[in-house]
Amino acid sequence: MTSIRFENVSKYYGDALAVDQVSFEVPDNAFFCFFGPPLSGKSTILKLILGLETPDSGEIFFDGRPMRDVSPPDRNVAMVFQNLALFPHMTALENVRFPLVERKIDEATIRARVAEVTEKLHMAHILHKPPAQLSGGERQRVAIARALVRDPVAYLMDDPISALDARLREETRVELRRMQQDMAKTLIYVTHDQEEAMSVSDQMLILDKGRVRQIGAPHDLYDTPNSAYVASMLGAPAMNMAGTSDAVSALSNALDIDQGTMTVGIRPEHLKVVRKDGPGRVTAIEPLGATTVLSIEAAGVTWKASLRGQPKHEIGAPVELSVDAGGLHCFDAQGDALSAA
Amino acid sequence: MSEIVLESLGKTFGDFTALADMNLTIANGEFMALLGPSGCGKSTTMNMIAGMLRPSCGAIRFNGQDVVDVPMAKRGVGFVFQNYAIFTHMSVRENLAYGLRAQGVPTADIKKRIQAFAELLQLESMLNRRAAGLSVNILQRLAIGRSAILEPAIFLLDEPLSNVDAAFRAVMRSELKSLQGQFGQTMVYVTHDQLEAMTMADRIAVMDHGKLLQVGTPLEIYNNPADTFVAKFIGAPGMNILQGRLSQSADVASVGVPGVGSIPLSPALQSAVRQLTGPEVQVGFRPEQVNVAGAGLTMHVGLVERIGARTIVHLERGETTAKAVLPADVALPKAQSDWTFAVPQEDIRLFDPKSGQALKARTH
Numbered sequence: 001m002t003s004i005r006f007e008n009v010s011k012y013y014g015d016a017l018a019v020d021q022v023s024f025e026v027p028d029n030a031f032f033c034f035f036g037p038p039l040s041g042k043s044t045i046l047k048l049i050l051g052l053e054t055p056d057s058g059e060i061f062f063d064g065r066p067m068r069d070v071s072p073p074d075r076n077v078a079m080v081f082q083n084l085a086l087f088p089h090m091t092a093l094e095n096v097r098f099p100l101v102e103r104k105i106d107e108a109t110i111r112a113r114v115a116e117v118t119e120k121l122h123m124a125h126i127l128h129k130p131p132a133q134l135s136g137g138e139r140q141r142v143a144i145a146r147a148l149v150r151d152p153v154a155y156l157m158d159d160p161i162s163a164l165d166a167r168l169r170e171e172t173r174v175e176l177r178r179m180q181q182d183m184a185k186t187l188i189y190v191t192h193d194q195e196e197a198m199s200v201s202d203q204m205l206i207l208d209k210g211r212v213r214q215i216g217a218p219h220d221l222y223d224t225p226n227s228a229y230v231a232s233m234l235g236a237p238a239m240n241m242a243g244t245s246d247a248v249s250a251l252s253n254a255l256d257i258d259q260g261t262m263t264v265g266i267r268p269e270h271l272k273v274v275r276k277d278g279p280g281r282v283t284a285i286e287p288l289g290a291t292t293v294l295s296i297e298a299a300g301v302t303w304k305a306s307l308r309g310q311p312k313h314e315i316g317a318p319v320e321l322s323v324d325a326g327g328l329h330c331f332d333a334q335g336d337a338l339s340a341a
Numbered sequence: 342m343s344e345i346v347l348e349s350l351g352k353t354f355g356d357f358t359a360l361a362d363m364n365l366t367i368a369n370g371e372f373m374a375l376l377g378p379s380g381c382g383k384s385t386t387m388n389m390i391a392g393m394l395r396p397s398c399g400a401i402r403f404n405g406q407d408v409v410d411v412p413m414a415k416r417g418v419g420f421v422f423q424n425y426a427i428f429t430h431m432s433v434r435e436n437l438a439y440g441l442r443a444q445g446v447p448t449a450d451i452k453k454r455i456q457a458f459a460e461l462l463q464l465e466s467m468l469n470r471r472a473a474g475l476s477v478n479i480l481q482r483l484a485i486g487r488s489a490i491l492e493p494a495i496f497l498l499d500e501p502l503s504n505v506d507a508a509f510r511a512v513m514r515s516e517l518k519s520l521q522g523q524f525g526q527t528m529v530y531v532t533h534d535q536l537e538a539m540t541m542a543d544r545i546a547v548m549d550h551g552k553l554l555q556v557g558t559p560l561e562i563y564n565n566p567a568d569t570f571v572a573k574f575i576g577a578p579g580m581n582i583l584q585g586r587l588s589q590s591a592d593v594a595s596v597g598v599p600g601v602g603s604i605p606l607s608p609a610l611q612s613a614v615r616q617l618t619g620p621e622v623q624v625g626f627r628p629e630q631v632n633v634a635g636a637g638l639t640m641h642v643g644l645v646e647r648i649g650a651r652t653i654v655h656l657e658r659g660e661t662t663a664k665a666v667l668p669a670d671v672a673l674p675k676a677q678s679d680w681t682f683a684v685p686q687e688d689i690r691l692f693d694p695k696s697g698q699a700l701k702a703r704t705h
Contacts, residue, residue, distance in 0.1 A: 165379075166534050170578065174644055174655065193507060199646045199653075222649045235649045237511065269650040269669070284515060286540040289563035289576055290629040290666060293540075295515070306650065308629075308668060310560060 002063050002153035002186060003028045004049060009058035011044055018044040020210040021058070026154075026188060027203070031180050033189045035197045035233065036207030042190045044210075046156050049188065051075050062153065078147035080157045086131040086142055093118075093127040096145045117148045120182050136164040137172040144179060154186040162193065173199050194234050198222065206230050228335040231265050237293060237304040239265045239329070250279055250298035253322040258338040261330040268293065268306035270327025275313065278320030282313050296321060343403055343417075343494040343527045344369045345390060350399035352385050359385040360551045363399070372521050372528040374542035376535060377574070382551040383531045384499055390529060391497050392416050403495070419493030419526075421484050423500040429473040433464055433483055436472055440491045454490055461520065462486045478509045485513075489520060496526040502537065514540050535575050539563070547571045565690070569697040572625050572690065578653060581663040582692065585624040587614055596624050596691070600658045602638035607686040613700040614691065622700075623692035626684045628653070631665035633672070635683020642674045656680070 004026040011019040019041045026032045034042045047053040048060060051072035060067045067075060086095050096118060100110045118127060123145060126138050134142065140160060147155055161172045177200045180187045191197050197204055198218040206213045206221065206229075214221055214230045225231035231239045242250065244257060247264040257264065273280075273294060280298035292310055296303045298321055305321070313319070330338040350363040360382040367373045375383040388394040390401060392413030401408050408416055428436055434455060441451045459465045462482050467475070472483065481501060488496065498517075502510045518541050521528045532538055538545045539559040546556045547570075555567035566572035566580065573579035585596040588603070594611045597603035604624070606614065614622065640656035640663060652673055654665040665682065667673065674680040691700040 166536070166577070167378075167574075167579075174646065177644060177646075195648050198648045219647050219649075236507070238508075267650065284518070287560050287563075288536070288539050289560065290627065310564075 004154060004186065004188070005061040005064075006045075006048075007059045007061070009048060009055045009060060011048060011053060012056050013044075018210050019048070019055075022210070022212055023058075024205055024212060024215055026186055029184050029186055030202045031177065031187045031189065031200055033191065033197045033201035033204045034207060035191065035194065035204050038192070039209075040207040041210040042207060043158060045207075046079075046158055046188070046190060049075075049154075049156060050077055050079060076150070076152045078150060078152035078155050080140075080143050080147055080155060080160055086139060086146075088131055091128055091130055092123065092134065092138075092142045092145075095131070095142050096127075096149060099146060099150050113149050113151075117145050121145050121148070121179055136161070136168050137175055140172055141175065141179070148183060148185075152185075154188060156188045156190075158190045159192060160189075161196070162191070169193070169196065176200055195236065198234065206233055224337070225329070226337050228263055228265060228331040228337075231329060231331075231337075235267060237268045237306060239267050240271070240301070240303050241265050242299070242301045242303075246299040246301050250301060250303065250321055251323055252278060252320045255323070255328060257328070258330040260332050261338055262333045263331040263335070265329035265331060266303075266323050266327055268304040270324040271303060271305035272322045272324060273305050273307060273311075273313070274320045274322070275317060276320050277318050280319040280321050282315050282317050282319060285313055285315060294319075344405075345495065345527060345529070346400075346402040346405075347386070347390075348400040348402070350386070350389065350401065351397050352382075352389060352394065353397045358551050360389075363553050365546055365553060365556060367527055367529060369527055370525045372518070372530065372541060372543045374530045374532060374538035374545045375548060376532055376538040376545050377548035378533055380550070381548040383533075383548050385551075386548075387497055387499055387529060387531045390495075391418050391420050416495070417493055418495040418497055419488035419491055421488050421496075421498045421501045423503050427472045427480050427483055427487070429471070432469055432471055433459075433475075434468040436483055436487050437464075437468075437490055440487060444491070458486050458490045461523075462489075462516070478505050481505050482513070482516075485517070485520075489524070492524060492526075494526060496521070496528045497531075498528070499531045500533070501530075503532075503534070510537075517541060536577065539575070547574060549574075565699065566625075567699055569623060569625070569692050572692070572699075576627060578628050578664045578666070580625045580627050580690070583624045583661055583663060584694070585622050587617070587620045587622055596622060596689070598624060598638070598661060601640055601661055604637060604684060604689055605686065606691075607689070610686075610689065610691055610700070616700055617693065619694075621694040623694050623697070625690040625692060626688050628664040628666040630684055630688035631667070632683045632685060633667065633674075635685075636681050637683045639679055639681045642676055642678055642680045645673060645676050647673070654680070 006022050006024050009019060009022045034045060036042055048055060097110055097114055121141050123141050126134055131139055161169050164172060173196050201218050204218050204221055205215045208229055214226045221230055222234050242264050244261050244264055248255060280296040282294055283297050284295035286293040292307045294305045294313055296305060296319060332338055345367040347363050347365045352360040363386060375386055377383050389396050437455045438451050459468055502513055544556060544558055545562055547554045549570050555562055555571050563575050569582050583598045585598045588595055588597055593605050595603045595605040640658045643655040643657050646653040650669050652667045654674060656663045
């Protein structure tokens with residue numbers, strides 16, 4: 001039961017400001033995800049939580065207690081690394097037992113603790129196997145179980161499933177979410193995959209060059225991004241962005257554009273495409289089965305439209321574009337959102 | 342003009358059969374994806390087309406001519422690997438020029454072609470940079486450029502995008518597609534990522550355990566998978582496959598899933614199920630075909646994954662699991678509750694319970 005709070009934390013590496021006046025609170029038992037491009041400060045924040053780095057200014061609190069003088073082991077935060085670092089010569093069970101054996105805890109306690117954790121993570125059927133015989137998802141579970149037997153206050157995971165292939169990632173992220181709910185522990189997560197981040201998180205914190213851009217539930221960030229930056233970080237295909245006058249000439253319906261708008265954003269699923277003589281030309285068609293992604297040139301902009309199902313379209317054919325009600329995002333010259341769409 | 346024909350192609354390594362009885366014709370100018378999980382034989386097939394591996398049996402023909410005894414360098418194929426094998430001590434320009442020089446292309450022509458390809462692949466601004474300091478994304482783009490600049494009639498790519506990040510992968514997908522459209526090479530693309538295959542390929546060859554399971558356009562394979570493996574491998578998430586039982590009441594044949602409910606069969610499937618010897622059958626439907634307004638099937642809602650525009654609902658009932666994909670404008674079911682839905686008759690696919698083969702709906 002631990003909440004983790006940053007208050008105006010900054011961290012320099014030499015002259016480079018890696019983390020810039022960052023404040024946030026990770027609620028107890030939350031799945032909390034840091035998301036941003038490389039070098040946006042994600043990994044530095046993890047190191048600050050672990051105690052491997054010290055803030056140059058600002059303060060970190062666990063349950064209201066300042067962590068400045070608390071050593072990494074005393075913080076009792078467990079880290080699960082991208083390369084899971086399992087011992088290859090030990091079975092899954094021996095791997096899970098290892099941290100307790102090493103601390104010379106008595107056998108009865110070890111057995112009870114290991115049984116509790118492995119049952120919670122549904123891993124009885126894999127306990128006798130060495131890591132080489134386990135799938136990527138199963139190895140992940142062993143690594144988490146090994147962290148869990150120590151009973152830490154929170155888990156940190158740095159891009160733990162990025163090495164898996166696409167299908168396995170889809171399955172493993174669901175596993176991770178289930179595990180976190182079963183263990184009822186705070187899990188702090190770093191990923192560079194927006195779909196994975198949205199899938200697993202209760203809350204996401206979006207970073208940009210060491211600064212916090214927005215914090216919130218994934219669907220709130222997706223539906224009402226506070227900036228063009230956040231809008232473009234989430235969603236695949238990414239949100240369409242166009243200058244105001246280009247949008248007006250490309251789209252057939254009257255647009256409710258706020259005063260001071262520089263850039264208009266429209267998510268691909270909010271574009272309607274009608275086959276008729278219009279200002280758009282279809283330049284590419286990606287049939288995904290469940291959806292069809294069209295690339296459309298209109299007013300000098302390449303628009304992506306994500307249509308449900310398998311509608312018939314032809315490359316080179318003229319189309320009319322319009323935007324769904326509520327699908328318009330307006331951003332000012334600084335890229336800040338002007339209204340919640 | 343380069344048509345590739347693989348005829349009864351096979352490859353064994355000792356006791357291990359990497360590829361068995363592969364028959365495939367890749368038309369001139371076609372973009373063919375070889376798709377499957379690791380170990381399915383896709384790279385083995387590719388390496389034999391390239392001339393890096395000698396087939397154990399069967400024939401490979403380019404435009405009707407057997408090439409099994411033709412060395413790699415003389416086959417006229419361009420090859421791009423997952424690890425891009427760029428000369429890091431050379432500049433981007435030197436890397437692009439390398440193959441053309443080796444072919445004895447005149448310097449003025451080399452200059453022209455480098456300019457054209459650098460523009461095409463957005464490498465213009467870094468032509469004079471040393472390859473050593475470039476990002477993974479740029480190196481992969483350079484690797485593609487270095488091969489493409491030779492304008493080979495056959496272009497082979499082995500997982501060229503698996504090391505680059507997701508955003509860049511999307512960009513490269515459309516660039517590769519337009520590159521091929523422009524030069525009209527015959528393109529063979531090896532991948533384990535169904536999304537890459539669906540978005541780029543004219544046709545997809547789905548493989549598993551050294552066997553070719555199905556060849557077709559992306560939508561043919563998506564809509565009518567040949568077996569349960571293909572059904573589950575294509576799509577994100579893949580097709581739901583449930584264990585069902587046929588039943589006949591009055592004039593209506595339907596398929597029931599124990600504890601979940603029952604679906605009446607379309608006339609075409611009613612005739613298809615006559616091939617079966619018992620009542621057991623596997624029932625397939627795509628997650629996005631779930632109709633929230635309908636009734637007939639009830640399952641328990643586990644996890645609800647809201648991912649931007651769509652939501653994946655994880656469903657379970659006893660041993661049976663399924664997924665539903667819902668668009669954003671549909672009311673979402675509550676987690677940990679029972680949920681009732683329907684699947685339209687025409688979206689049901691049936692599979693043989695033993696072989697996993699699709700039961701073909703015979704249209705009259």
